[in-house]
Amino acid sequence: MYVAVKGGEAAIRNAHRLLADRRRGDRSLPSLTLGQIAEQLALACDRVMAEGSVYDRELAALAIKQARGDLIEAIFLLRAYRTTLPRFGYSEPIDTGAMQVERRVSATYKDLPGGQMLGPTFDYTHRLLDPSLAGDDAPDDPEAREGDGVPAMRVSDILAQEGLIEADGETGGEEIGDLTRTPMEFPMGRDTRLQALARGDEGFLLALGYSTQRGYARSHPFVGEIRIGEVEVEYRMPELGLTVSLGRIRVTECQMVNQFKGSAKAPPQFTRGYGLVFGQSERKAMAVALCDRALRADELGEDKFAPAQDEEFVISHSDNVQATGFVEHLKLPHYVDFQAELDLVRRMRGEHARKQGGDEAMPEAAE
Amino acid sequence: MATAHIVEGGFADPVFASQSVFRAVMDAMARPGSVLPIDAGISPPAPLNAAAAAVALTLADGDTPVWLEAEMAKNEAVAGWLAFHTGAPLAQMPSDAVFAIASNPAHLPPLTGFALGTQEYPDRSTTVILQMASLSDGPVLRLSGPGIRTTNSIAPRPLPGHFEMQWQAINDLYPRGLDLVLAAPDAIACLPRTTRIGNGEA
Amino acid sequence: MTLETEIEDGLASYNFAYLDEQTKRMIRRAILKGIAIPGYQVPFASREMPMPYGWGTGGVQVTASIIGPDDTLKVIDQGADDTTNAVSIRAFFAKVADVETTTRTGEATIIQTRHRIPEEKLTEGQILVYQVPIPEPLRFLEPRETETRKMHALAEYGLMHVKLYEDIARNGHIATTYAYPVKVEGRYVMDPSPTPKFDNPKMHMSDALQLFGAGREKRIYAVPPHTNVVSLDFEDYPFEIQTFEEPCALCGAHGVYLDEVILDDRGGRMFVCSDTDFCEERRAEGHRGHLSGEAMEAAE
Incomplete structure (x- = not known):
């Protein structure tokens, strides 16, 4: 029935x-x-x-x-x-140089102005499960160092003093892209690409960044600096000629310093890969920086052969909301298309059986 | 002071008014030459007519530069009203315009001077809103193309000079081109770039 | 005030049809250009919707941008009004736009669909909104957007013909059974969405306006009414649609698309209309198939 x-x-x-x-x-x-x-x-x-x-x-x-x-x-x-949120405008660029740093480490210099600050890091913790956390034991209060909260100079500025690193890029002039407002178009500008990476899936970007270290577009990266802390967000109201502070947000910034052999246009110098992420996420910021650098292959005239260098591939597949939706949509009913395929496969099997000499009954001939 | 003219006369209920105006424009674009009434209850400053204004309020915003034909651009009330109700920046050149509005089609620059899109992105082209005194008592245009079962006809006036020749030039650029909204005070009709114009004889 | 009540108070209520007006304007502009350039995929800044990408967000954005309080909406998935995703999308619009909904094809002003075109001939004034997963008909031949865009620009569709011809050489058939490419008004090759090719002829010179929304891929395209839509084929291998040997087991209809329903674990099966509304209306008119006894009716 x-x-x-x-x-x-x-x-x-x-x-x-x-x-x-x-x-x-x-x-x-x-x-x-x-x-x-x-x-x-x-x-x-x-x-x-x-x-x-x-x-x-x-x-x-x-x-x-x-x-x-x-x-x-x-x-x-x-x-x-x-x-669904109405958009009032765009903030001014945040100034990470003025960041109230809670963590700041550089792998390129032993010591530097502002110092190395480990901050709240998992680094150097021994990954042993801690039974005391099963309960509600209050940890000791943290110790604050004198002078914390003073702006620390950027490592890239140190290199820039000698002209050893490419400039920070120009701002102003061209409008900054926004992929939530204008349709994506390839090839992208670095601004839009960085926006896509900042929204991209941590796991996907981590794997791609990792692949560049293993030779799929190796870029000789050094962590120039990672800094985590709070920055001011400001909004300029042109009609009032006024800039107001909207509050502070915590961000993680990573500047990778990468070797560059130079080209006809530019002398040998260091180049940058850049990552900036909301909140505290070093892994993501570093992965973004590695991917950003790999995706600059065209701009820097490098050979392109690795997945991490392929802008369409990386950007089209980095968004996990899109990816999970489309992968998971396969569980929606597809029986109309499947019926069309069933019909074709049956027909082709029938023809195949006839060609094979007819007498040998195909399984579905028993239908 | 002109402020009141600028602030008043827009959609009383923007959400539903723009939905209904949009449906008329969509219908008109999908069925070239069909005349659809527009009654949005708005009162823009002259010489901007109500239908053209309703279309602008429905479709234009801060992301869409609007070009105004010289006579309108000079009119502070019109420019101010559009700026207040849409937030659209004024386009300096016809070729920068996402929308163009002309109250006097006779003074329109050549159609090929507007944005015509590229072969890759033919959609990046101007939608030109031409104000019409009438859609029914001008010279008859016989229309055919997508959206039209066999043929359709419309009789708008006043049209830009050498209109049929200009339109042929637009047809020839396909898929590049531009699209027209013909706006009489209380009704609209559309000519998308795919519409071909034959001669006026029945 | 606790964090919880602060959030309850602070979450905004939604606009009519969910989308904000600025988003609607952006989508409306894309729809108009789509209609003006039939078959051309207009890029648009697709929004996240409260349902996942791949589940009809493109169709939902198109519907949300065109729908008004006077509309009557029908939503189908696989031809059926009662499939879970169709139910979910219909409920969404009933909630955010407070519109009337229907399962009757003839009563609907807007029909949002996934994978089927209704059997009943659509009429002047109706709008069919397709949910599209991969709008680019050339995507599986050339994964790069930069390349496929060039091909469309130059109307260079040789690759597609080569693919279809290779099928014939290998299998004796064109092995594309759904999402079968069409050429619109002699210019753009277009993906009709994953409808079975059975439905392709219904797109040709339709009285209804057909709108296509691909949310994840951020494309909108359109076929105006009375527009040429021709399935790609070859002189010696003309396009043909699927045919079913038996009629619908419930309503006895011939020449419609059928779903295969497995009845037991011994190979028992029946074929019934995929278009549930069409089937129900036929049965209401007294048509009967060979498995639709009175007992059957009672059991439903």
Whole structure:
């Protein structure tokens, strides 16, 4: 007896109820507060803000809670919310040179003005599970060093004094691209490309960055500097001729310094790969910097052969909200197309069987 | 002071008004030569007519430079009104315009002077809004092409000089080209670049 | 105030049809250029929607940009109104645009579809909005946008013909059964979305306006009414559509697209209309297929 599949609406409703139940989990345990997520899963919130392209820690915490800890789902929630926000304008470029640095390390100089500051890093922790964290032991208060919070000079400025590194690029003149407002077009400008990378999936960019270290477009990278800290966001109101501060955001900036042999136009010098990400995410900032440098192959007249150098490939596939949507859409019904394929395969098998001499019955001849 | 003229006379309910005007423009573009009424209840400063203004308010914004034919550009009320209600910057050259509005088609520069798109991006072309005194009592244009079952006809006036010859030149550029919105005070009709104009005899 | 109540108070309510007006204007401009250049893919700054990319975000953005309070919306997926994604999208518009919805093809002013064109002939004034996953018909022959854009610019479609001809050489058939490429008004080769090629002839000289939205790939394109849409083929291998040997088991219709339904684990199967509305209306008119006894009706 055939009963057509009906009741999609009820099925969806019930599925969502079950989801809400599983999200909450064991009712005898207290529900997570957004404050707990924002404070204690701060790096998860940072990633969701960065790839969700919205700097709002509380909304990121809400998204993480709603997504049951699935960060890509949380990123998606934030992006979908972002889309609906009215746009008042563009901020002034942030000045990371004026950053209140909480962490700042350079791999290229032993010591430098402003010093090396480890800050809150996993580096040099021994990765041993810590049983004390199973409870609620309060850690010791951190110690603050005299002079913390003083702006530290950029490593790239040190190299620039000798003319050893390419200039920082020009700002002004041309309008900065915005891929959330204008359709992407290849080849892209470096501005739009960096925007795409900043929103890109950490895992994907990490793998691509890694591939450049293993010889797929090796760029001899050195971490000129990584800095993490707060910067001021300013907005200029042209009609009032006024620049106002909108607040402070935490960002991670990575400047990679890469060898460059020089070309007909430019003498041998160091070049840069640049990464800037919302929140504290060194891994992402470094991966972006490696990819940025690899993607400058055309600009610097380098041979192009590796995936990380291929702008269309990298940028078209770096967005995890797009990627997860399209991969997961395969679970939607496709039976209309599949029927068309079934029909063709059956027909071709029938012809194949006839060609083979006919008498040997094909399995589906028993139908 | 002219401020009141600039601020008043826009859509009373922008969300629904622009939706209904857009549907008329879309319908008109999809069925070239069909005349669709526009009643958006707006009162732009003269010489901008209500239908042309409604189309501009529906489609133009800060991302779309608008070029105004000289007579309109000189008119501070019109320029101010459009700037206030759309936020669109004024295009200096016809070739920079996403939209162009002309109240006096006789003074229009050659159509080929507007943005015509490129072979790769033919969509990057101007949509020209020509104000018409009438869509029915001018010389008859016989139309054919996509959107038209067999033929259609329309009789707009006043058209730019040597219009049929100019339009033939646009046809010849396909897929580059531009698209026209003919705006009588209370109705519009469209001629997309694919529409061919035959002679006026039935 | 706690963080939680602060957020509850702060989350904005949504605009009519979800999209903000600036986004609608951007999409509306793209739609108009799409109509003016039939078959050409207009790039647009696609937005994130509250459903995933690949699940109809392009179609949803197009529908959201054209729909008004007077519209009646029908949403189908695989031809059916009651497939989960169709239900979900219909519910979305019922909620954010408060429009009337219908399952009747004839009553709808806008029909959003995934993978099918309704069997009932569409009429003047109706708009068919397709959800498109990969809008570029040349994409699987040439993955680079920079290259395919050049091919369209030059109307250089030899590669597509070579691909179709290779199929014939290898299989004796053109092995493309859905998303079968068409040429629009003699100029642009266009992907009709993954509809079965059975539906291709319905696109030709349709009375309805056809709009295509690809959200993830950020393209909108269109076919105006009464426009030439020709499936690519060869003189010695003309385009042909699928035919089904038996009629619909429920309504007895011939010459429609059928879904194969597996009835048991012994190879039992039946073929029924993929267009559920078409099938239901025929049965309401008294048509019966060989498996639609009265018991069957009662069981539904």
